[in-house]
Amino acid sequence: GQQLNQSPQSMFIQEGEDVSMNCTSSSIFNTWLWYKQDPGEGPVLLIALYKAGELTSNGRLTAQFGITRKDSFLNISASIPSDVGIYFCAGQPGGTSYGKLTFGQGTILTVHP
């Protein structure tokens, strides 16, 4: 089946630093999504990307849908302590597979004040 490789697995950064993480797939996706999950909670959608090459921002977060449709990137600028959590990428193939999301393994982000 489809697999998403997300990297890095974990990051330890200082408050104020920028963060980059990425996700690659062996298959093409029509939609790329980025979620954040806090301990004991379900994932919360941060950014949704719909077109190859699309660059979308949400506050300090910026995500891009790769041209090949097989990858996506998430950047967080000027990190703050509340950015701590697990970030997941997810892809949706489209067509008859609407709603069938495949998630990456997650990137654990730790921000030191």
Added chain:
Amino acid sequence: EAGVAQSPRYKIIEKRQSVAFWCNPISGHATLYWYQQILGQGPKLLIQFQNNGVVDDSQLPKDRFSAERLKGVDSTLKIQPAKLEDSAVYLCASSLGMASGIYGFFGPGTRLTVL
């Protein structure tokens, strides 16, 4: 707007026992999903409902897992009998429909520990 509700939040059982989880989606959301999230991994879709019909259950271990969504609102996910490898967080998500809001609003999950 109330979010997706799940209960119980935690459950500890012994292997070979049965367990059931309940989900109440956001009002008006036609599509409901159950995901399994094993520690250290991303969520994996188990089953997707559109109203009270199953859209996709290709990754549901049907020999022990079952799910239903009577009347197209609440849903229950059952495991019978449970195995050690079923220890995970079971997440329920809902969305307006398959072609809109497909990304889902997730509930807090039920953490299952099988001893």
